[in-house]
Amino acid sequence: MIGIRSVVFDVGETLLDDTREWMAWADWLGVPSHTMSALVGAVVAQGRDNADALRLIRPGLDVAAERRAREAAGRGEQISEADLYPDVRPALAELRRRGLWVGIAGNQTARAAELLRALALPVDAVATSGEWSVAKPAPEFFARLIEWAPGAPEEIVYVGDHPANDIHPAKVAGLRAVLLRRGPLGYLAAEDPAATAAADWRVDSLADLPGLLSPR
Structure with a gap:
């Protein structure tokens, strides 16, 4: 030692455990939870940024701006x-x-x-x-x-x-x-x-x- x-x-x-946050994003972007899970797994396996899973659902998504929108709507991140x-x-x-x-x-x-x-x-x-x-x-x-x-x-x-x-x-x-x-x-x-x-x-x-x- x-x-x-x-x-x-x-x-x-x-x-x-990031499950809750990814499911919150799935709900916000209007896709099933299993779709979000599959996309996160795919970008991880490809060595890409996790946030690319969100951009696959909504191309060109500004993640920071979308986070602010979630907060403003009372649906921001929780821990x-x-x-x-x-x-x-x-x-x-x-x-x-x-x-x-x-x-x-x-x-x-x-x-x-x-x-x-x-x-x-x-x-x-x-x-x-x-x-x-x-x-x-x-x-x-x-x-x-x-x-x-x-x-x-x-x-x-x-x-x-x-x-x-x-x-x-x-x-x-x-x-x-x-x-x-x-x-x-x-x-x-x-x-x-x-x-x-x-x-x-x-x-x-x-x-x-x-x-x-x-x-x-």
Whole structure:
């Protein structure tokens, strides 16, 4: 085991089950839920941005503008306790109990950051790309993360399910990386030799983390 000071988590399909949000988009765009699920799976398998699933339904869709329209209509994004995977709270709490600084930083809106903070998760800080005005996989996102989380880059672990957004750019930035085998991308990545080779660890559950990460 190596000394670690901070553990930072991605959000979608790492901490949150995204089912509710995708079904909300299906309802908003007027397509069946199974159509939305199939399109999300298709763009993920092709290595495309998840939002491309929405643009396949409505070509040229401005996702940010459509999000604002949903909010204005009282049908904006929601995050509740029910959206958390069952291993989230216990794993975060145990990591903090062991003396690690725990953060959440992902590609979400500023509104999502507010909703996450309202859950009062056992973490030290929450940030999103919407607040930082830079999104993964941009190197600037990880540079900001390194300024934000305590420790040198090699003392910071980033946990996520997305090879292109999480694992590879985290490693380029000098961080340690955990590939979580969860969600469409996580399961696909687990079969990708490049992704598994890049990750320092591969886990099937966040419950595995406390036993792997040792505080400095």
